[in-house]
Amino acid sequence: MELHELATSPLSLGIIALSVATIGLYKHRSSSTTNYGGYSLPPGPPPDFLIGNLRQLPKHHMSARFTEWARKYGDIVHAQIPGLRFIIVNSYAVAQELLTKRPNTTAGRKNGFMFREIMGLWWTMPNLPPGPKLAEARKMLRRAIGPQRVGHHDPAIEKSAARAMVTLQTVKGGPTTAFFNEVGRLVTTVTYGEEMWRTMGDDLANWNCEQMKYINEAFFNFWPVDIMNFLRFIPSWMPGAYFKKMGDRSKWLSNQVRHIPFLKAQELYSSGVLGHSIAMDLLEEFGATENAQDALAILFLAGAETTSTALSAFCHALYLFPEVAQKVYAEITAVTEGMRLPTTNDRARLPYTEATWKEAFRWNTFMPIQIPHVTSQDEVINGHLIPAGSLVLPNNEAMFTDPGVWGDPESFRPERFLESGADSLPNPLVVIFGYGMRVCPGLYLADRIGFLYSASMAMLFDVLPLEGKTIPDPATVEYADIAMRLPVGFECQFVPRSEKAKQLLNTLALEA
Incomplete structure (x- = not known):
């Protein structure tokens, strides 16, 4: 594998740039036999001389390869490329x-x-990095x-869910954009208030959408400037300097997202209308x-991404x-009698819907690998040394497909979370949102929004193929090879389940 090919994989979360930058410090070692103070490194694929495991890392679907290694080497796998393990x-x-x-x-x-x-x-x-700014945020x-x-x-979440259901009636195609737009509006109003949405909602939505596009591109590509920082001085008009044009635009967007809403919020606050x-x-x-300012911008910038992706996964499962x-429909209508949308207070009475929400996170998980942590000192776990400076990657795909844990992980079966012994299973709603001081602080809000949208959608609509199409065999569905992956080519339509559902949608449209 060539270096530029590896750079298009999920390990481009800084791995390659850091590796090559420190290549002179690399020393060839065996991943399974080297001992440090009596402790060995975890097992893993044997490295090649000088280049380590570079050739064994695939260009696409990195999590699938990691999961193959999990089946072969166990719960902790060690690999290395020049300058980094x-x-x-x-x-x-x-x-x-x-x-x-x-x-x-x-937590580095x-x-x-x-x-x-x-x-x-x-x-x-x-x-x-860990420190006062992160702690205060x-x-x-x-x-x-x-x-x-x-x-x-x-109240804002329930109002938003009702508005989203009215929108879904008109969707014939991929639903993700509709989810993103509605959740984005909700996150904006929760973060900065209704008046902010009325005065500059379109600008905020456009900035957010464009910035997230650049963020995804940055995370999943290799940039020479990561290695040779002096390249930042070359002019943007030079051949091969796309990174400068992209960087300039992203920096402008970053400043807009970070500063402008906060300045407007202060103005509205002083006027008493925030x-x-x-x-x-x-x-x-x-x-x-x-x-x-930065805490608000962080919530606004990232708030819609995970939630809308989770909604798409649930929708795809339906x-x-x-x-x-x-x-799910039968359970919800037994609680609401089909006369109203579910509320957050209904959640405790919807165990099967809750189980389906969890299973949508687990089955073909939409976040196969999490953003890596970095160790600041040597750690020992299960008799293995984790050296300082190691990149630690939680492999959600392996965690969610282990037959020893799940029994039949290939099956979409919400009942697994309702059976005897279910309390011993990892909770996918917790696993997805991270660990320690890196747990996503928006997890409670994202979960609350996602569950209510999902329950409302399942109660009102049959999620059906477009005219002339059929539901594919789940085993044949392909998924995008990105951080938050979605099914490729997923298109559907939302058909009201009954006359009662149509009447409720008409009422919601009048109230929107």
Whole structure:
């Protein structure tokens, strides 16, 4: 494999740039026999001289290769490329022990120069190193949308879910854009208030959408400037300097997303018209600080991405498995009598719907590999040494497809979360959102939004193929090879289940 080919894979979360930059420090070692103070490195594929495991890393579907290694080598796999070693964690128990119980030494980050400096995204949470700024940002978001406060946003979530259902009636094709747009509007109003959406909602949505496109491109491509930082000085008109044009645009977007809404929020707050929002809460408690500004921007920038992807995964499950969709529908209508949409207060009475929501996270998981952690000192786990400076990659795909844990992981079977012994299973809603001080602070809000949208969708609609199409065999579905992967070519239509559903949709449209 050529270096530029490897660079298009998920390991481009900084791995290649860091590896080549430090190639002179690399020393060839066997991944299974080298001992450090009596401890050996975890097992893994045998490395080649000088280039390590570079040839064994595929161009596409990196998580599938990692999962093959998990089946062969076990819960912890070691691999190395010039200048860097990485540890693939394939067990939830190991991930909890290493990343949750030892956060002081396993919560580092290493993202590339392109992302941090050229694109101006050093302030975002995936890039912040452990320290006061990260801690205060997390504290602010926990105060605003943590488990004790997230319920304050239920009225906005329920209103948004109703509006989204009205929109879905018109969708004939891929549903992801509709989900992203509606969730994006909700996240904007929760973060900055309704008045912010009315005055500059279109600009905010456009900036967010374009910036997320560049972020995905940056994470999953190799940039020479990550190795040779001096390339930042070349002019953008030079051949091969696309990274400069992209970086300039991204930096502009970063400044817009980071600064403009916060300045507007301060103006609205001073005028007394900001309204109920996280911005108001933070301004009143912490003042107009840079950390408050960045905490809001972090929530706004990333808030819609995971939630809309999870919604797409749930929608796809309803589409592929109509018998499951029928069971979810029956449970919800037994609670609502089909006369109203479900609310967040109904969730405790919807165990099968809850189980289906979890199974949508687990089955062909939409987040196969998480953003890597970096160790700051040597750690030992299960008798194996994890050296300082190792990149630790939680492999969700392996965790969610282990037959020893799930029995029949290839089956979409929500009942597994309702059976005896279900409490011992990893909770996919927890696994997806990370570990330790790197747990996504928006997890409670994202879960609340996603569940309510999903339950409302399942109650109102049959998710059906377009005219002339048929539901594919689930085993034949292909998935995009990106961080948050989606089924390739998924198109559907949302057909109201009954006359009662049509009447409810008409009522919702009048109230929207």
